[in-house]
Amino acid sequence: MVQARGAGVVFDAGGQRIVALEDVSLDVARGAFVSLIGPSGCGKTTLLRAIADLERLSSGAMLVNGQSPEQARLARAYGYVFQAPALYPWRNVERNVTLPLEIMGIGRAERRAAAARYLDLVGLAEFRRSFPWQLSGGMQQRVSIARALSFEPELLLMDEPFGALDEITRDNLNLQLHRLWRRTGRSVVFVTHSIPEAVFLSTRIVVMSPRPGRILEVIDCDLPAERDLEMRETTDFLRIAHRVRQALRAGHSYE
């Protein structure tokens, strides 16, 4: 789904060269759930934005769904979920979900059917007439996930979508996202700070380190396909979480 070879991104901040991403090679298989984890400034969001063609590569090459990132963006190959819900406050929940479909020129009846389907999937069918400010933060983020799914992209890019939520809400949404992924079979690239979240959701975990942002280690997460929250206390789960933590610590040479 995504292939990166020696990908690098350099920012020019007032004459100062900042290497945000260096020599990143990564494969995301179709149907995989890949988490990018690492401390702040390790380039995980930059990598996600590069896949989405929101940042240009300074070096290396990348293919998204067999195309260049720009072609993939123009072909609407992915749905992007931002850290903030980024809902439009003047649109109700349903019309927020149908926004991408409107842009793609899809008819009204079909738009509404898609909104109904995906709002049901994230458990917000009864709130379709509400406005964003009437919903809690967790509900808003679920609306933004429904919006990203509404045009049925093959690839879902998620940038710390649950970062701003409390732990209970976060657990609940992790479970829902896992089931959603199982049901829809989409490929997901997921950025997170949280080790348990990454282990719980992923098929592969990419551990990154900062200055410059690069990949330290790729850990296969071979837990059973069907997961629930209790699994987080099993020894298999804790073993993988331990490996991720070890890898993260190795990257923190300045400690």
Next chain:
Amino acid sequence: MSDRGPGRGPHRPPRPFRNWVQRRQGSGGSQGAVGAEAWPVLTVLCAVLALWYAAALLMNLDQARSLAGEGAGTADLLGATLALDRPLLPAPHQIAGEMFDSIFGHPVSSARSLVFHAGVTAGAAACGFVLALVLGIGLAVGIVHLRVLDRSLMPWIVASQTVPVLAIAPMVVVVLGTIGITGLAPKALIAGWLSFFPITAGMVSGLRAPEPVQRYLLATYSATGAQVFALLRWPASMAFLFPALKVAAALSLVGAIVAELPTGAQAGLGARLLAGSYYGQTLQIWAALFMAALLAVLATGAVDLAQALLRRRRGGRL
């Protein structure tokens, strides 16, 4: 409340705040709550009226005394000060009477009718307002989308507002008259000149209001520039447009009235003010002033109404 959606349920304010919230929202309040809101306004109104009468008595006393001659009783004298034909300061009931007469006493098409003059002014102000709307929004769209315009136009727009249009409006009207532009056009031009700036300024802020993440979102859908404008910038700017429209509505009225002041204008509240001051018709002046105030209230009220309609479509927020 049912149209506000189920999300409101858990956010119901605790009891001590409910009355206050209801009153602030102006909906669902009982008759008593409405009455309570009217009291402060009524109190101020009474105080103003009392002061006004006191001032009218003081200011008109000399004229009444000279008219009444020697030996008039105090009561007669006081009564006369509030019933002069050309008082220095008319009493409120005299203005009310004059307004009633000039509104209902003549057919609307007559030059003696205040409604006729108000209509002329309102027409010019409305044309100026539409002009300002088109110019104001057009300029803002250009400035937001073209860096060149932002650099080159903005200083001129600001400079245009330093021209004391109010002071030179009569001159402008006369000059325009000599090149054959008369009637509604010069008045609309001055009204538009005065009122486009708040609209431009408001819309520039409004069209730039969307956050980066809201724009990135549209980039991920590979939306066109026109779609970004129609789906994001324009709807986001509405919260900035309406306050600007309120200011512009009042300014366009001021512009229209000032443009009617120069000699030659036969109709309109401005002409009425000028004629009144020529002939010392203070009653006529004050009636025209109050009519202008009424027009301003109606104009801003119309903007409020449009805003309320849009707000309702957006679930209660702009």
